[in-house]
Every structure is written in structure tokens, then in C-alpha cells.
Amino acid sequence: MNILLRLQLFFQITGHYASYFLAYIFETIFFLIFVVISLIAMIYIFRKYMARLQLRIGPNRVGKFGLLQLIADALKLVGKESIIPKLRDDFAYKAAPYIVFIGLVVGFVIIPYGSFYWIGSLTITHSNVSLILFFGAIAMMPIGEVLAGISSHNKYAVIGAFRGIAKDVSFEVPMMISAVSLVMMDSALSRTSLNFETLVSTQFIPFGILQPLGLFVFMVAMIARSSYTPFDLSESDSEIVSGYSTEYSGMRFGLFYMGMFGSIFLGSLVVSLLYLGGFNGPYSSYAGFIYLLIKGLILVLISFLIWLSMPRIRVDRFINFGWKILLPISIINLIWAGFLTLGVIS
Amino acid sequence: MAEWTEVNFGPQHPSMHGVLRLRVKLDGEIVKEVEPIIGYLHRNAEKIGELQFYCDNMIYFDRMDYVAAMNMEVGYLEAAEKLLDIEVPERAQWIRVMMAELNRIASHLVWLGAFGLDLGMLTPFFYCFKEREKILKIFTEVSGSRQQLNYMSIGGVYQDVTDEALDHIKTFIREFPKELNKIESLFVKNDVFISRTKGIGILSKEMAIDYGVTGPMLRASGVEYDVRKAQPYLVYDKVNFDIPVSFKGDNLARFLVRVEEMRQSVKIVEQTIQKLPAGPYFNQKAKKPLMIRLRGQGEVYARTESPKGEFGVYLIGDGSMRPYRVRVRSPTFKNLSVLPALAKDQMIADLISIGGSIDLVFGEVDR
Amino acid sequence: MVDIIAEEKTKDGRKVIRVAKENLIELMKELKSQGYNLSLTTAVDYVDHIEVVYHVYNMQKNEYIIVKTETKDNHVPSLTSLWNAANWDEREEYDLVGVIFDGHPNLKRLFLPEGWVGHPLRKNYDLSKAQYINMDEDGNDYVTFDPEGGW
Incomplete structure (x- = not known):
């Protein structure tokens, strides 16, 4: 029993097709509410956490403990005039933030969430190749960033876009290789390893323990994907003002901002799913979602700690790091995964 | 240089401390040519100085290096008092040294925080400014204002240091070294910080001397030269301190030299508190109503060691109540002039970190 | 030996060497070979003539002397060939006082805009x-x- 079937049961009086239709719509709405609320909570936690680290208080004016601060900020961003450059490529300029945000939302749609209480499985996408779908979806986000950088016709933005491409190329290859080594190992355990949910639920011990190198590579890749401080090359504020999002303001900027925080959360969820056992645990058919959230949140806090304590790495050093350290490590991890797979089979 | 992009950094840019504008020619990520354009904060303090009485000029010096106003005041008064033949009482000299060194700590803390920001470190900035805030509180207690202090005046200081303020300085001095170690470890224990600073922007000894670079930048290039030791002014010959020197000449060396200078400043302040003599804090010859009527004849040049380097004031008096010519040797002006040579063929990120390591304060570069 | 017009002392006891502007470069070359470096260039407007003041110092000897030269037609030889430190200083003095330093590679205004x-x-x-x-x-x-x- 999963959330879609429960909704369909609820709408059964409207007939077979209409009930599925309504169930899909309501599932999507619930889901979007979940994403937005979790992003707002994330940003709130981030601001409070950052303030505590930096000997400040953080938001405390709007609402109790400043809980409504983020809503106020979002309202401000929506109400702001969007200043757009004159010499832009209009369609690309306007589409870019949506591409980033849609990539994020699709990423959230695809990952499995485990089961929660009597509702059952919360997973939305049921596909036998959802892992591939997921990587395809998050690969949309850099496209949006590059489009934003090039279409704004700003030198800083173009430099930011170039840096973004260089960064993406150098971390995606090791990331995919370490994902492949997971699938390889899991193929010994199940027949549909490309299904994200099976890949997670067949982790008898968390894959991060079996493949610590893979965990390292994937975590670094996720940090680079969400581009915060050690690897925020494409939007490094002290060098190229704001990188690809220099010319954006108002809610368009807000979408990039949400995209950044969203990809931190998404990356943490994915790392905890793939390497830390995700929703597996005692009573996982009732509390799997809670396990996932807790693991994700711990990873988010670790990400924030890294963000706030690290200076920015230089772009050439990051590319060197990607090709000369991450790639060999991920290949070693692949070989190690091969040994493990053979060991498990025999 | 067949193909390059010209990019304009500043005057409004997140890491151009103040209003520096750089016209940079880029080949991809590589900086091919840097042309600093300055003058956006130019007020021509030298001309204003010619139109003011000797005692009024102080406030314009406060606004030169606005993060180290005490050192600017010391620099101006060294020149003005020599020109006007005003003796400074012993106690006032010790107070001046104490305040100048406290302000040196404050200035270096600002630099430290801003340097972290240039490299993308958010957090140390707040730790630095928390410590600086303690110094500014002491200044507020002593002089009544935070940054543009106008505390010293011709012939002494504006008001005496109370025992209460001395207690606060003592507490600060006791706690600061521990905090400084904490702040320093935030930087030097970070591998990425080391990789961003070590071997970046190497300024050789010969080049530093050739460009007239002074202060911590010169000492980080291996020249043990400090005006406080070479030509002691005030009572620097009676206090015991060392000159930190590094022979590497890179960003990391400049960082370490400045951190060590803060420790030496703590040592100096400690000694000034111990040795602070009793007595008048003001020379009656220059008391308020007489102050504007002071006349100076001749020319003097006073050199002092400001946090940024050698701060010189060249005054020419023609026997009237106003100086005939005021000329300021601004250390950051000279230190900035070496940036185009240092940043050539480096990456954009290094251009920013080298620019940050110079310790620019635009009130002083543009005057 | 370079012809020196006069040697005097300032009020605070620094040595001043007065030299004709034709001999300036020669004197500075000699000072440089003795280990002196340029610290500051100043131009003072005395209405009928302009006095250009050079502050040079020697770190080893810990000595600080002043070299002065006069010009009536605003032209003074540039010292940029000897020290890079002269570059921006001379541009500043050209900008604010209007002394033209002959031989300066890039004599543009520094603080004030061109024009x-x-x-x-x-x-x-x-x-x-x-x-x-x-x-x-x-x-x-x-x-x-x-x-x-x-x-």
C-alpha cells in the first residue's frame, strides 16, 4: 500500500480514471508542499545555525523565534521588482531559474522516501530505472545555471558559467562511477538494482561501510553539485560577484537560492539513501521515513559546518582534485566493489 | 595576448575593500594585466590641510586610515609638534603608544576578517570583529567615539586615561592572546586556506624595496625594518618588543607576520600599562584657546609605523597659523602600486587574495 | 662627484641636499649605488617656482636624507628608471601639483579623472x-x- 493507492481509494466514488487522476494531482500537491516546507525549514535551520556559529542570534523578529522570517523573505522576494538586463537572451534568461528549480523538484520526486506509519510507502515514482532518472533529473540543474550565466550577457556571469561547466565535468564522472559500483554490488542482491527503492531496501549493511571511498567521492560530488563554500566556484561572491546569478533579482534569484538549498537537502537525502542505509532500520515499514529524515538532517548539518568553516578552493585546484584524486579513487572503489560482489556471490 | 576579456572589478565589488577599481584583462581565468584606478574616495586632504589651522587637521588624518585612526593621529602629531615646538608630557607619550598599539591590533583584526571573506571564509570575520569591538569599547570609554577618534591633540591627549579604562585594557590584554590563538587556528589549521595562500603572490625582497613597500608586507618579504625600531618615536625605545619577519614573501607570510605583530602589540600594551608614569597628560602651552594660534616655521618630516606600513607626514610651515604644504606618505598607496606586478599571470582567485593580503584602506590610498 | 648646490638641515635635523635638476638623475644614481631607496616624492608650489622634494633612505645605515631640486618650467626628470616607487608618486604629483616628469612611462592623472x-x-x-x-x-x-x- 502506498500513498497513491490510498488517495485513489479516497477518491474512489468519482470513478476509476477520475480517482487516479485526482490521486496524482493531490499527491503532487502534497509533495510540493513537503518540498517547500522542508526548504523553508532548512533555510531557517541554516540561518540559526550559522548565527550560532558566528556568535550572532539569527532571525528572531518575525514570529516566534523568527520562524516566519523565511516566509517574510519569500514575500519580499516575490514583491520585489525583477531588474533584468537590457542585452539578455530573453527566453533563456527567463527559463534558466525554472530549469534549475524543476530539476530540483524532479529530483525530489524520484527519490524513494520509505514508509511512514499507516500511510505506507511515500515513494512517488515507481520505475525500474529510477536511479538513472534521478541522475538525469539533477543533471538538468547545471544546464539552467549555464543558461543563466550565458544569457545574461554579463562578464562575471559568463566566467561563472564557465567555471560551473569545468566544475560539473570534473565531479560528475567520479560521481557516476561510484554510483555504478553501487549498482554493481547490488546486482548480486536483487534483479532490479536500477530501481532506486530496491537499491536502498536491499542494503543489508549500509553500502557506506562496504565502500567508504565511494561514500567520500559521492559526498564530495554532492557538495560540489549544490555548490557551497569549498566548491562554490561558479558563484564565488568575492571574486565574480555572484557568478551566473549576478544579473538576477527578485523571485528569479529566489529560485536559484532555493535551488541551492534544495540541492543541499537533496544531496544529503541521496547520500543517506545510497550509502547510509536510508530508510532501513527496525520497524522500517512504519518509521522508515523518519530514519531517512534524521540521517538527511545530520548530513545537512555536516554540510553547513563544512560550508561555514572552509575557504573557497581555487578553480584549477578543484579540477585537479576532480580528475587526479576523485577519479582514481572512484575507480579503485569500482574494483573494490567488484571484489565484494564476487565475494558475496560465492 | 591575442585574445582577452576586459573585466571591471569595482568600485562596487564585494571584495574591493572600499572603492578600488581594477581594470583587468583576462585570458580565461588568467589575469594578463591589471590596472588599478584609484581616486574614488579622493578628498585631497593635503589641500584641505593647507586651509586649516594646525590643530584642525587632526580630523582629516583620522579619516585617512579610518580603521587605525590613533596611528594616523600619532603620525600627524609627530610632525606637527616638532614644527610647532611643543613638548609632549611623558604620560601623554605613553598613553599615545598604548592607544596606537591597541589600534594596531584592531586594524589587523579588520584585515584578518576581511582576508577571510576574500577567500570565502565567512565565520572568522565575526570572531575578529567581536575582538575588535572590545577595543572599540575601550576607545569609546577613553575618547568618546569609536572610529574617528580625535583623541590626541597637539601637546598631549584630549583627556586622561582613567583607572577604570586601564582595568578594561588589562582585561582585554589578558584575554586577547587566547582568542587570537583560536582565530589563528581557524585559518592555519585549514588545508584549503594554506593552499590558497602558500606560495601565492610572492613578493621578493628586491621588488618590495624597489616599489617602496613598507610595513608587514616588507617584513613578510624578509626585510627586518620597522620604524619603531629604526627611528624610535614617542617611547618606543623604552619598550621591549620584537619585529616578526618572514622570508617567504607570500600571502601566508603576510598573514603570519600580521598575526605575530598583534602578539607583539599585546606585549607593548602590557608594558605601557606597567610603566605608565603619573603627571600631566597635556602641555599647557597648547591648551584650548592657544591651540589655534600656534605658528610653525620650517619643514619637518615625521615617520611612524602605522599598521599598514611607514606613514610619513611632511609639513612645511611659513610662519603663519596654517601649514604651507602638507604631504602624506601613505603606506597602502605604495603597497597597492605593487599589485599589478604581483597579480600578473595569476588566476582571478589569486588576484583577489593578493589584493586582500595588501591590507587596503581606501581612505588612506586616496586621501 | 655630483655638483651640490647646498647642504642644509631641516628643523628636525634631517640632511637636505639641494641639487640642480640637470644633476638630479646623476645624484640619485650615486645614492642608489650607496644603497639608498626612494621613499617619497613631493612637489611644493612656491608660486614663482616649484620645489620637488625626494625623500631617500638607507636601511643598512638607517639614514634618511632629503634631496631637493627646483624647477621654473614645471619640468623635472623622472626617476622611474631608477625606482618603481617613483611611478605612482610622480603621477600623483603631476595630478595634484602639475609637475611634468620627463621620461615617465605613463604620466596620467592618478586621483582625478583625465580632463x-x-x-x-x-x-x-x-x-x-x-x-x-x-x-x-x-x-x-x-x-x-x-x-x-x-x-
């Missing part, structure tokens, strides 16, 4: 006339007397 009328540190500079600054499309500053044309 500024007058040199502010001259004694006859008219302070009552306001000039307004603006920037053209190529990023170069320019100056106008029209209050509407700049800021």
Missing part, C-alpha cells in the same frame, strides 16, 4: 569652481563644469 582643469595643490587653484565627474561608455572618467552632466 580635470587645473592642479588643486597649486596656490593659484580656484577652489570656487566646481567640476563634475561622469563616466563614458568605455569606462573612462571625464569631467564637466555642468552640474547636470555629472556628480
Whole structure:
């Protein structure tokens, strides 16, 4: 029993097709509410956490403990005039933030969430190749960033876009290789390893323990994907003002901002799913979602700690790091995964 | 240089401390040519100085290096008092040294925080400014204002240091070294910080001397030269301190030299508190109503060691109540002039970190 | 040995060497070979002539001396061939006092935008006339007397 079937049961009086239709719509709405609320909570936690680290208080004016601060900020961003450059490529300029945000939302749609209480499985996408779908979806986000950088016709933005491409190329290859080594190992355990949910639920011990190198590579890749401080090359504020999002303001900027925080959360969820056992645990058919959230949140806090304590790495050093350290490590991890797979089979 | 992009950094840019504008020619990520354009904060303090009485000029010096106003005041008064033949009482000299060194700590803390920001470190900035805030509180207690202090005046200081303020300085001095170690470890224990600073922007000894670079930048290039030791002014010959020197000449060396200078400043302040003599804090010859009527004849040049380097004031008096010519040797002006040579063929990120390591304060570069 | 017009002392006891501007480069070369470095270049407007003051110092000997030269036609040889430290200082003095340093590789205004009328540190500079600054499309500053044309 999963959330879609429960909704369909609820709408059964409207007939077979209409009930599925309504169930899909309501599932999507619930889901979007979940994403937005979790992003707002994330940003709130981030601001409070950052303030505590930096000997400040953080938001405390709007609402109790400043809980409504983020809503106020979002309202401000929506109400702001969007200043757009004159010499832009209009369609690309306007589409870019949506591409980033849609990539994020699709990423959230695809990952499995485990089961929660009597509702059952919360997973939305049921596909036998959802892992591939997921990587395809998050690969949309850099496209949006590059489009934003090039279409704004700003030198800083173009430099930011170039840096973004260089960064993406150098971390995606090791990331995919370490994902492949997971699938390889899991193929010994199940027949549909490309299904994200099976890949997670067949982790008898968390894959991060079996493949610590893979965990390292994937975590670094996720940090680079969400581009915060050690690897925020494409939007490094002290060098190229704001990188690809220099010319954006108002809610368009807000979408990039949400995209950044969203990809931190998404990356943490994915790392905890793939390497830390995700929703597996005692009573996982009732509390799997809670396990996932807790693991994700711990990873988010670790990400924030890294963000706030690290200076920015230089772009050439990051590319060197990607090709000369991450790639060999991920290949070693692949070989190690091969040994493990053979060991498990025999 | 067949193909390059010209990019304009500043005057409004997140890491151009103040209003520096750089016209940079880029080949991809590589900086091919840097042309600093300055003058956006130019007020021509030298001309204003010619139109003011000797005692009024102080406030314009406060606004030169606005993060180290005490050192600017010391620099101006060294020149003005020599020109006007005003003796400074012993106690006032010790107070001046104490305040100048406290302000040196404050200035270096600002630099430290801003340097972290240039490299993308958010957090140390707040730790630095928390410590600086303690110094500014002491200044507020002593002089009544935070940054543009106008505390010293011709012939002494504006008001005496109370025992209460001395207690606060003592507490600060006791706690600061521990905090400084904490702040320093935030930087030097970070591998990425080391990789961003070590071997970046190497300024050789010969080049530093050739460009007239002074202060911590010169000492980080291996020249043990400090005006406080070479030509002691005030009572620097009676206090015991060392000159930190590094022979590497890179960003990391400049960082370490400045951190060590803060420790030496703590040592100096400690000694000034111990040795602070009793007595008048003001020379009656220059008391308020007489102050504007002071006349100076001749020319003097006073050199002092400001946090940024050698701060010189060249005054020419023609026997009237106003100086005939005021000329300021601004250390950051000279230190900035070496940036185009240092940043050539480096990456954009290094251009920013080298620019940050110079310790620019635009009130002083543009005057 | 270079011809020195006079040797005197300033009020605070620094040695001053006066030299004709024709002999300036020669004297500076000699000082440089003795280990002196340029610290500061100043130009002082004495209405009928301009005095250019060079502060040179020696770190080893811990000595600090002043070299002065005079010019009546605003022209002084540039020291940029000897020290890079002279570069920006001479540009500043050209900008503010109007001394033309012959042989300077890039004698442009430093603080004030190109096209500024007058040199502010001259004694006859008219302070009552306001000039307004603006920037053209190529990023170069320019100056106008029209209050509407700049800021």
C-alpha cells in the first residue's frame, strides 16, 4: 500500500480514471508542499545555525523565534521588482531559474522516501530505472545555471558559467562511477538494482561501510553539485560577484537560492539513501521515513559546518582534485566493489 | 595576448575593500594585466590641510586610515609638534603608544576578517570583529567615539586615561592572546586556506624595496625594518618588543607576520600599562584657546609605523597659523602600486587574495 | 662627484641636499649605488617656482636624507628608471601639483579623472569652481563644469 493507492481509494466514488487522476494531482500537491516546507525549514535551520556559529542570534523578529522570517523573505522576494538586463537572451534568461528549480523538484520526486506509519510507502515514482532518472533529473540543474550565466550577457556571469561547466565535468564522472559500483554490488542482491527503492531496501549493511571511498567521492560530488563554500566556484561572491546569478533579482534569484538549498537537502537525502542505509532500520515499514529524515538532517548539518568553516578552493585546484584524486579513487572503489560482489556471490 | 576579456572589478565589488577599481584583462581565468584606478574616495586632504589651522587637521588624518585612526593621529602629531615646538608630557607619550598599539591590533583584526571573506571564509570575520569591538569599547570609554577618534591633540591627549579604562585594557590584554590563538587556528589549521595562500603572490625582497613597500608586507618579504625600531618615536625605545619577519614573501607570510605583530602589540600594551608614569597628560602651552594660534616655521618630516606600513607626514610651515604644504606618505598607496606586478599571470582567485593580503584602506590610498 | 648646490638641515635635523635638476638623475644614481631607496616624492608650489622634494633612505645605515631640486618650467626628470616607487608618486604629483616628469612611462592623472582643469595643490587653484565627474561608455572618467552632466 502506498500513498497513491490510498488517495485513489479516497477518491474512489468519482470513478476509476477520475480517482487516479485526482490521486496524482493531490499527491503532487502534497509533495510540493513537503518540498517547500522542508526548504523553508532548512533555510531557517541554516540561518540559526550559522548565527550560532558566528556568535550572532539569527532571525528572531518575525514570529516566534523568527520562524516566519523565511516566509517574510519569500514575500519580499516575490514583491520585489525583477531588474533584468537590457542585452539578455530573453527566453533563456527567463527559463534558466525554472530549469534549475524543476530539476530540483524532479529530483525530489524520484527519490524513494520509505514508509511512514499507516500511510505506507511515500515513494512517488515507481520505475525500474529510477536511479538513472534521478541522475538525469539533477543533471538538468547545471544546464539552467549555464543558461543563466550565458544569457545574461554579463562578464562575471559568463566566467561563472564557465567555471560551473569545468566544475560539473570534473565531479560528475567520479560521481557516476561510484554510483555504478553501487549498482554493481547490488546486482548480486536483487534483479532490479536500477530501481532506486530496491537499491536502498536491499542494503543489508549500509553500502557506506562496504565502500567508504565511494561514500567520500559521492559526498564530495554532492557538495560540489549544490555548490557551497569549498566548491562554490561558479558563484564565488568575492571574486565574480555572484557568478551566473549576478544579473538576477527578485523571485528569479529566489529560485536559484532555493535551488541551492534544495540541492543541499537533496544531496544529503541521496547520500543517506545510497550509502547510509536510508530508510532501513527496525520497524522500517512504519518509521522508515523518519530514519531517512534524521540521517538527511545530520548530513545537512555536516554540510553547513563544512560550508561555514572552509575557504573557497581555487578553480584549477578543484579540477585537479576532480580528475587526479576523485577519479582514481572512484575507480579503485569500482574494483573494490567488484571484489565484494564476487565475494558475496560465492 | 591575442585574445582577452576586459573585466571591471569595482568600485562596487564585494571584495574591493572600499572603492578600488581594477581594470583587468583576462585570458580565461588568467589575469594578463591589471590596472588599478584609484581616486574614488579622493578628498585631497593635503589641500584641505593647507586651509586649516594646525590643530584642525587632526580630523582629516583620522579619516585617512579610518580603521587605525590613533596611528594616523600619532603620525600627524609627530610632525606637527616638532614644527610647532611643543613638548609632549611623558604620560601623554605613553598613553599615545598604548592607544596606537591597541589600534594596531584592531586594524589587523579588520584585515584578518576581511582576508577571510576574500577567500570565502565567512565565520572568522565575526570572531575578529567581536575582538575588535572590545577595543572599540575601550576607545569609546577613553575618547568618546569609536572610529574617528580625535583623541590626541597637539601637546598631549584630549583627556586622561582613567583607572577604570586601564582595568578594561588589562582585561582585554589578558584575554586577547587566547582568542587570537583560536582565530589563528581557524585559518592555519585549514588545508584549503594554506593552499590558497602558500606560495601565492610572492613578493621578493628586491621588488618590495624597489616599489617602496613598507610595513608587514616588507617584513613578510624578509626585510627586518620597522620604524619603531629604526627611528624610535614617542617611547618606543623604552619598550621591549620584537619585529616578526618572514622570508617567504607570500600571502601566508603576510598573514603570519600580521598575526605575530598583534602578539607583539599585546606585549607593548602590557608594558605601557606597567610603566605608565603619573603627571600631566597635556602641555599647557597648547591648551584650548592657544591651540589655534600656534605658528610653525620650517619643514619637518615625521615617520611612524602605522599598521599598514611607514606613514610619513611632511609639513612645511611659513610662519603663519596654517601649514604651507602638507604631504602624506601613505603606506597602502605604495603597497597597492605593487599589485599589478604581483597579480600578473595569476588566476582571478589569486588576484583577489593578493589584493586582500595588501591590507587596503581606501581612505588612506586616496586621501 | 655630483655638483651640490647646498647642504642644509631641516628643523628636525634631517640632511637636505639641494641639487640642480640637470644633476638630479646623476645624484640619485650615486645614492642608489650607496644603497639608498626612494621613499617619497613631493612637489611644493612656491608660486614663482616649484620645489620637488625626494625623500631617500638607507636601511643598512638607517639614514634618511632629503634631496631637493627646483624647477621654473614645471619640468623635472623622472626617476622611474631608477625606482618603481617613483611611478605612482610622480603621477600623483603631476595630478595634484602639475609637475611634468620627463621620461615617465605613463604620466596620467592618478586621483582625478583625465580632463580635470587645473592642479588643486597649486596656490593659484580656484577652489570656487566646481567640476563634475561622469563616466563614458568605455569606462573612462571625464569631467564637466555642468552640474547636470555629472556628480
